[in-house]
Amino acid sequence: MKTRLLPMLICPLCLPDEIQLVEKITCIDGNDIINGELRCPRCGRIYPIEDGIADLDPNSSHIRTKTEKKYETPPVVSSYIWSHFADIMGEESASDAYLNWAGLINPHSGIALDTGCAVGRFTFEMSRFCDFVIGIDNSHAFIKTARELMIKRNMNVLLKQEGFIHREAWLTLPETWDNEKTEFILGDAQMLPFKNSTVSSFYSLNLVDKLSRPISHLKEMNRITRKKDAQFLLSDPFSWSTEVSAIDDWLGGKNDGPFAGRGIDNIMHFLSDHLFCNSSPWAIESQGHVWWKIRTHENHFEQIRSCYIKAVR
């Protein structure tokens, strides 16, 4: 983990209090902490840094849900590498989803945060647009892959063709993606390890319906994003599922009760609500959808309509 993150990090378990973590570094390579730990001086919780990966997820040691476990498997990592980088690898049928989302962000100063970053495409893409960008995800396999790409800048990817047959594809990151301005860490998008008003732009792509407490994610977004000169991009297919969260916690997809109606409308309502936003409401700049694609094997692709809201304040 790059040392420049140190002043931003707080203990997610002690929220809403901001307790700055204290570092103990046992191995460092230039500005990259390879091994060490971050300790909360209040609750005593230790967040390890191992092989360069900082684990700021308070639930790391908890038993993973079926959905969370899925993201740790090699076939799903390979699927996401294809989904994120197929256009860069010159793959037939690649989608332009990440370029479309990137086109919605205005270049800015300060820090950007890509929550649920997976293997890092949008995080890398945003390194062209800001001073520094952090990708955060609770999948160890995804963050390990993203960091490996950040450091080595290329990778031999195994793509499933059919059954046990695979083919190799070579991925090289474009030179315009700046690894000095990029970092990936493990964390929970519902209890973020950052001080209030730390980030200038916040991204939540295809994440909100994968969270057990989606409302906590939106509250965290509002807490750590600057009160002015800030951008927020949320995009989601709103595939609510009881495997991920209780129906009462869904932010939409219900005919009655709390958060009845469509998720996108309810989220826009929160963003304009003075109380929800602590007197700094958001203005919706644009709304639409992006076709996003995931590949399972040579003859199986999933095409997903991801509906976005771009908001500013």
Ligand SMILES: C[S@@+](CC[C@H](N)C(=O)[O-])C[C@H]1O[C@@H](n2cnc3c(N)ncnc32)[C@H](O)[C@@H]1O
């Ligand atoms: C459907 S994928 C979307 C990935 C990426 N944002 C994209 O659009 O390509 C959902 C991602 O959210 C991550 N995730 C799920 N629950 C999370 C949580 N509580 N905190 C952080 N990341 C989480 C998963 O590991 C996975 O990378």
